[in-house]
Amino acid sequence: MRGLAMGDAFGETWFFRPAAEVEAAVAGREVKDGPWPWTDDTAMALSLVRILDRHGRVEQDALATxxxxxxxxxxxxxxxxxxxxxxxxxxxxxxxPAVTGRQFDGMGSWGNGAAMRVAPLGAWFVDDLDLVAAEADRSAAVTHAHPEATAGAVAVAIAAALSVRGIAGEELIGAVAEWVPDSEVGSRLRRAGRVALTADPRHVAGMLGCGMQISAVDTVPYAIWCAAAHLDDLTEALWATALPGGDIDTTCAIVGGIIAGRTGLAGIPADWRSACEPLPAWVDSM
Incomplete structure (x- = not known):
C-alpha cells in the first residue's frame, strides 16, 4: 500500500508539465518539491484494503459503499x-451493477481504475493465485463492467502476488500472462514479454501504450513491463516508468504496488518519503 501511494504521488508531480520538460527532468533526476499529494489511485486502494481487513475478501456491496x-x-x-x-x-x-453496467452505452468502463488500486489485493492473497485472480475480478466489477478492465486488474494482482513470492524479473511477464483471460490486455502482455527488459521505456511505451488513453489495455502491459525490468529497485522503476509520460500517476502507482510488496520502501530517498502525503493513521493499526 505504501509503495502504491509513493508511486501515485511521485507520478502526480509530472502532470500539467510539457512533455519535453518532463523528459529532461526525469533524465536529470530532478524531482518537484513537496508536498506530493496522492490521488484517486491511492484513495480507492485504501478502500479496498479496508474491506479486505474487515471481511477477509472482496465483499462487493461493502466495497461499493x-x-x-x-x-x-x-x-x-x-x-x-x-x-x-x-x-x-x-x-x-x-x-x-446497474450503475457500472450502463457506462459507455452499456459496454462498461475499460479504464485503468480497477488495475491501479488492486496490487495490495495480490499481496493479501499471495498464497493462493486462484483466489488472487477471482478476488481481483470481483473487485474490478464494482466499478468497471468491461472485461478488459477485469483483465487488467487480474494482471496487476497476479503480478503483485508473484513479486512477493520472489519471482525473477525476466519470468514475471510470461507468468502473469498465463493468468489473464483472453483479451487485448493479455495480447499486449505477451507482446511485452518479447521485449528486452533493457529496452528504452520510451520505445516500449510506443509499442504498448503508457496510459495516454487511460485504458487498462494501454496502461497495464507497460506498467508490468516496467516492474519486471526493475523488480528489486523501486526508485529506478519509478524513474523509468515516468520517462515516456502518459498517465504517470497510475502507471507509477501500479509499479509501486507490485514492487513494494517485495522490497518495501527500501532505497526510496528520504526526501521522497517526507514529500509524499502520509497514509491515514488506521493503516498503521492493521
Missing part, C-alpha cells in the same frame, strides 16, 4: 470523469 463514501468525503482526488458519475450514483443509493 466504501468507494462512494471516500469519494463523498474528498472528491478532489483527480477521479476520472466517468467515475464521478459512478460514485455519485452509488452514493445516492443506486445498485452498483
Amino acid at each position: 466504501a468507494f462512494a463514501d471516500a469519494y463523498a468525503a474528498d472528491p478532489y482526488r483527480c477521479y476520472g470523469a466517468s467515475m464521478h458519475d459512478v460514485l455519485i450514483a452509488i452514493g445516492q443509493g443506486e445498485a452498483w
Whole structure:
C-alpha cells in the first residue's frame, strides 16, 4: 500500500508539465518539491484494503459503499470523469451493477481504475493465485463492467502476488500472462514479454501504450513491463516508468504496488518519503 501511494504521488508531480520538460527532468533526476499529494489511485486502494481487513475478501456491496463514501468525503482526488458519475450514483443509493453496467452505452468502463488500486489485493492473497485472480475480478466489477478492465486488474494482482513470492524479473511477464483471460490486455502482455527488459521505456511505451488513453489495455502491459525490468529497485522503476509520460500517476502507482510488496520502501530517498502525503493513521493499526 505504501509503495502504491509513493508511486501515485511521485507520478502526480509530472502532470500539467510539457512533455519535453518532463523528459529532461526525469533524465536529470530532478524531482518537484513537496508536498506530493496522492490521488484517486491511492484513495480507492485504501478502500479496498479496508474491506479486505474487515471481511477477509472482496465483499462487493461493502466495497461499493466504501468507494462512494471516500469519494463523498474528498472528491478532489483527480477521479476520472466517468467515475464521478459512478460514485455519485452509488452514493445516492443506486445498485452498483446497474450503475457500472450502463457506462459507455452499456459496454462498461475499460479504464485503468480497477488495475491501479488492486496490487495490495495480490499481496493479501499471495498464497493462493486462484483466489488472487477471482478476488481481483470481483473487485474490478464494482466499478468497471468491461472485461478488459477485469483483465487488467487480474494482471496487476497476479503480478503483485508473484513479486512477493520472489519471482525473477525476466519470468514475471510470461507468468502473469498465463493468468489473464483472453483479451487485448493479455495480447499486449505477451507482446511485452518479447521485449528486452533493457529496452528504452520510451520505445516500449510506443509499442504498448503508457496510459495516454487511460485504458487498462494501454496502461497495464507497460506498467508490468516496467516492474519486471526493475523488480528489486523501486526508485529506478519509478524513474523509468515516468520517462515516456502518459498517465504517470497510475502507471507509477501500479509499479509501486507490485514492487513494494517485495522490497518495501527500501532505497526510496528520504526526501521522497517526507514529500509524499502520509497514509491515514488506521493503516498503521492493521
